[in-house]
Amino acid sequence: CDGWLTGCRELARHGAMPNQADRIRRAILLTDGRANVGETSPIIMCEHATELRKRGIGTTTLGMGQGFDDGLLSGIAEAGGGSYVYIESASQLARTFEHELDRLTATTATRLNLRLQLPEGLRGELLNPFPVERQGRRFDIAVDDLVAGDEVVLIFEVTSRNARLGDQLSVDLSLRWTDPTTGDRRTEHTSVDAL
Numbered sequence: 046c047d048g049w050l051t052g053c054r055e056l057a058r059h060g061a062m063p064n065q066a067d068r069i070r071r072a073i074l075l076t077d078g079r080a081n082v083g084e085t086s087p088i089i090m091c092e093h094a095t096e097l098r099k100r101g102i103g104t105t106t107l108g109m110g111q112g113f114d115d116g117l118l119s120g121i122a123e124a125g126g127g128s129y130v131y132i133e134s135a136s137q138l139a140r141t142f143e144h145e146l147d148r149l150t151a152t153t154a155t156r157l158n159l160r161l162q163l164p165e166g167l168r169g170e171l172l173n174p175f176p177v178e179r180q181g182r183r184f185d186i187a188v189d190d191l192v193a194g195d196e197v198v199l200i201f202e203v204t205s206r207n208a209r210l211g212d213q214l215s216v217d218l219s220l221r222w223t224d225p226t227t228g229d230r231r232t233e234h235t236s237v238d239a240l
Contacts, residue, residue, distance in 0.1 A: 046084040049074045049104070050093065056102050069152055069190060069225060071103040071127060073145060075138075078106075078113020087117045094125035099176050099187060101156060103127045105145055109135075123174055126189040148192050154222035157188040159199070162217040166207045172200040191222070213238055 049072060056070040084090060094104050104125030106118040109132040122129035128148070130141055163169050163182040171177050176187040188197055219234045 046080060046090055046093075047082075049076075053097050053102050053104070057100060069103075069149055069155055070101055071105060071145075071149060071190075072097075072125075073105045073107065073127075073142070074118075074121070075107045075109060075132075076113070076118070077110050078108040078115070078118050080114065080117060087114070087120060090117065091120045091124040094121045095174075095176055098124065098126045098189060101189070103189060105129070107132055107141060151193045152190050152225050153193045154191040155189070155225050157191050157220065157222040159186045159188055160184070160217075160219045160221070161186065163203070164214045164216065167203055167205045167214065169201045169203045172202055173198075175199070 052072050052074075056072060059068075059070075080087070080090065084093075097104060102125075104121055105127030106122040106125075106129050108115065108118045108130070115131075119129040128145065130145075132138060132141055161184045163184075165182075167182065169182070169184070171184060171186065178185045186199065191197070216237045217234070218237060219232060221230065221232045223230050
């Protein structure tokens with residue numbers, strides 16, 4: 046945990062420099078997956094990954110060898126917006142790093158944020174582990190980096206006391222992201238009619 050967090054502090058320090066804030070920052074944690082020194086709580090480590098993700102630092106985990114905590118490493122990667130890969134032998138390392146670097150260079154949007162506004166009368170809860178800030182019926186969801194060809198699925202539980210089957214309800218959506226090639230911040234708005 047301490048080695049991972051030290052690396053993330055370095056990424057945060059470099060991200061605070063002028064003209065560096067919109068750069069892609071990803072920690073790649075190569076580990077035997079046994080949290081036995083320093084912080085060992087899976088819950089706290091996943092909370093660290095979520096907080097780092099909110100600050101624009103993603104985490105990919107690579108579990109190597111036998112007997113590691115699969116749930117911990119997949120949880121950190123999911124909370125950190127990265128990938129989780131099991132590496133059976135050292136011969137897979139070069140290919141795994143190459144794949145991860147290819148994904149980073151294929152990133153088409155950074156700091157991607159989806160704002161979703163539910164119509165009057167609906168209540169919702171985001172079920173995915175994406176960082177989310179809520180104000181009433183408005184959700185601000187930090188999707189983070191998006192790689193060309195990726196699909197993001199957000200699952201909501203939506204309830205209503207007054208809506209009836211067949212009612213046309215409009216959900217307002219807006220996307221904000223940074224173009225990694227230019228550093229420009231972009232926004233797009235739309236409405237979606239839902240039953």
